Amino acid sequence: MEKKKHSLLHEFTKGIVKENPVLRLVLGCCATLAVTTAASNAIGMGAATTFVLVCSNGVISLLRKVIPDKVRIPAFITVIAGFVTVVQLFIQAFSPSLDKALGVFLPLIVVNCIILGRAEMFASKNKVLPSLIDGLGMGVGFTAALLCMGIIRELLGAGTVFGIPILSGFMEPIIIFLLPPGGFFVFGMLVAIAGKLSEEGKAPAGTGCAHCPLAASCSKAAGEKTCSGKEDAE
Numbered sequence: 149m150e151k152k153k154h155s156l157l158h159e160f161t162k163g164i165v166k167e168n169p170v171l172r173l174v175l176g177c178c179a180t181l182a183v184t185t186a187a188s189n190a191i192g193m194g195a196a197t198t199f200v201l202v203c204s205n206g207v208i209s210l211l212r213k214v215i216p217d218k219v220r221i222p223a224f225i226t227v228i229a230g231f232v233t234v235v236q237l238f239i240q241a242f243s244p245s246l247d248k249a250l251g252v253f254l255p256l257i258v259v260n261c262i263i264l265g266r267a268e269m270f271a272s273k274n275k276v277l278p279s280l281i282d283g284l285g286m287g288v289g290f291t292a293a294l295l296c297m298g299i300i301r302e303l304l305g306a307g308t309v310f311g312i313p314i315l316s317g318f319m320e321p322i323i324i325f326l327l328p329p330g331g332f333f334v335f336g337m338l339v340a341i342a343g344k345l346s347e348e349g350k351a352p353a354g355t356g357c358a359h360c361p362l363a364a365s366c367s368k369a370a371g372e373k374t375c376s377g378k379e380d381a382e
Contacts, residue, residue, distance in 0.1 A: 156281050163285035170293040171342035175261040179253045180294060181331040187310050190298030191291070192246045196239065196254065198287025200231045201263055205271040205283035212272045224267045229258045262290060293338065300334050301325045 169175045176197075183189045207227050208215075215223045236254055239247045247254065257263065266286055271279040299309055305325035307315035315321070324330045 156278065159278050159281045160285035160288075163282070163287075163289035164292060165289070165342060166346045167286075168289040168293055168342055169262040169265075169286050170290055171339050172346060173262075173265075174339070175265060176290065177335070179256065179260065180297065181328065181335060182253055183250055184294055184297035184301055184331065184334075185305070185326050186249070186302050187295060187298035188246070189249050190294035192239070192243070193250055193253065194287070194291025194294045196235045196250075197257055197260065197262070197290055198284065199235055200228060200257055201266060201283035201287045201290075202280055203231045203283075204228045204263060205266060205279040206276055208267045208271040209274060209276045209279035215272075220272065221264075221268070224264060224272075225258065228263055228267070232257045262286060296338055297331070297334050301330060305330060 163169065165172070167173060170177065170180050179193060183193045204224075204227050208224055211223075211227075232255060235257070236247070239250075239254065266283060270282050274282070303309050303314060304322050307313060307319070307321045322330070325334065
């Protein structure tokens with residue numbers, strides 16, 4: 149039981165930093181850079197994507213043994229599109245301003261690499277509960293990345309956070325942070341921070357062949373080549 153709980157916890161937490169879909173796997177960057185000019189937009193996009201991730205992962209996992217392998221991608225996209233339509237209609241009904249702010253990027257969740265990637269790599273190969281947890285973890289990681297970018301860009305570019313004045317009278321807004329160059333700059337900084345926080349971001353113990361994880365196999369291959377060369381010479 150403890151092993152199962154640990155496994156589920158790992159599936160949830162991996163998407164937050166270690167395998168963050170935006171900052172580590174570098175997926176969904178187009179929508180990330182486009183909608184993070186305001187923190188409210190980031191929350192809306194993150195919540196919508198999380199809902200689609202969890203629901204599509206669950207349904208695809210349920211149908212993984214039924215869907216023929218040859219048509220799995222069209223089937224995945226059909227399932228995802230159904231949930232995206234539900235989200236889009238919900239947002240249009242209850243938050244028209246958010247729907248206008250997200251624009252075309254809301255329906256484009258259908259072809260978001262994060263959702264299709266989790267469906268192909270995880271949900272189609274695992275049971276329902278782990279698939280739901282995986283989708284939730286990836287969604288939380290995606291939302292956290294968007295929210296960090298949205299807060300930084302809105303704070304520095306407009307002097308507000310969620311529309312509330314923060315830097316009023318303290319400093320002039322730096323408009324470039326609301327433009328694409330500012331988005332790329334903040335994105336690069338967050339990618340670097342995520343790399344440092346993850347295991348892969350740690351500096352190697354040393355340099356040279358002795359510290360390479362493939363050193364043993366390289367030595368073996370070199371030895372075989374040497375032996376082969378000797379035999380040929382003989």
